Amino acid sequence: xxxxxxxxxxxxxxxxxxxxxxxxxxxxxxxxxxxxxxxxxxxxxxxxxxxxxxxxxxxxxxxxxxxxxxxxxxxxxxxxxxxxxxxxxxxxxxxxxxxxxxxxxxxxxxxxxxxxxxxxxxxxxxxxxxxxxxxxxxxxxxxxxxxxxxxxxxxxxxxxxxxxxxxxxxxxxxxxxxxxxxxxxxxxxxxxxxxxxxxxxxxxxxxxxxxxxxxxxxxxxxxxxxxxxxxxxxxxx
Ligand SMILES: Nc1ncnc2c1ncn2[C@@H]1O[C@H](COP(=O)(O)OP(=O)(O)OP(=O)(O)O)[C@@H](O)[C@H]1O
Numbered sequence: 001x002x003x004x005x006x007x008x009x010x011x012x013x014x015x016x017x018x019x020x021x022x023x024x025x026x027x028x029x030x031x032x033x034x035x036x037x038x039x040x041x042x043x044x045x046x047x048x049x050x051x052x053x054x055x056x057x058x059x060x061x062x063x064x065x066x067x068x069x070x071x072x073x074x075x076x077x078x079x080x081x082x083x084x085x086x087x088x089x090x091x092x093x094x095x096x097x098x099x100x101x102x103x104x105x106x107x108x109x110x111x112x113x114x115x116x117x118x119x120x121x122x123x124x125x126x127x128x129x130x131x132x133x134x135x136x137x138x139x140x141x142x143x144x145x146x147x148x149x150x151x152x153x154x155x156x157x158x159x160x161x162x163x164x165x166x167x168x169x170x171x172x173x174x175x176x177x178x179x180x181x182x183x184x185x186x187x188x189x190x191x192x193x194x195x196x197x198x199x200x201x202x203x204x205x206x207x208x209x210x211x212x213x214x215x216x217x218x219x220x221x222x223x224x225x226x227x228x229x230x231x232x233x234x235x236x237x
Pocket of ligand 1: 035040186
């Protein structure tokens with residue numbers, strides 16, 4: 001459903017991504033794990049048509065995101081919760097999103113409820129939101145069109161432990177209802193709790209892929225992550 005096929009990206013000769021390939025199936029959560037600067041955001045920006053790969057292709061439902069008919073309805077994205085307009089209320093952000101996607105107003109309340117933003121919070125300007133509230137609003141925005149695929153960049157940033165637990169439950173239930181969920185993170189524990197499959201990236205390259213159970217069996221997620229990222233750093237030095 002989501003597919004990266006040999007995606008490379010170079011910025012002025014520096015390789016941010018190097019032949020990245022993996023897939024995310026419908027009905028599953030894939031954790032895209034990597035240390036700072038590994039290339040996670042670059043990969044997700046390419047997947048959502050915000051950046052062009054130097055070579056290779058990234059597709060959703062078999063096509064580049066920008067070539068999908070009404071991509072915003074089929075693919076929910078949250079790449080930067082900080083980018084929401086600070087002067088608008090949460091409700092306005094969602095109402096504008098629903099209008100742009102041609103969705104009924106009822107989706108605004110439904111999405112707001114889904115992420116636990118109260119009516120009062122929805123009427124406040126986003127500039128006064130905590131980071132956790134922005135993340136919830138960003139997730140509500142991503143879910144407006146009842147998407148079949150969900151792409152989230154570091155969605156747990158700023159969420160408190162209750163918020164993280166809530167998000168896990170939400171992503172699990174979305175995947176169980178058939179959605180393909182791809183979330184990037186550098187928080188191993190958070191990803192381990194929710195993901196079916198893990199793709200580890202370091203220095204722009206896929207270092208390992210497998211199910212959470214496979215990582216647990218083969219030395220543990222944290223140990224594997226630290227070893228492989230250190231190895232990638234050494235070979236890049
Ligand atoms: N617009 C850009 N111009 C030049 N280099 C860039 C640009 N965007 C990203 N990079 C570089 O590409 C590499 C990957 O960055 P990216 O932001 O994709 O990593 P990340 O895994 O999302 O990191 P983080 O967890 O810190 O957000 C880094 O070395 C970064 O400096």
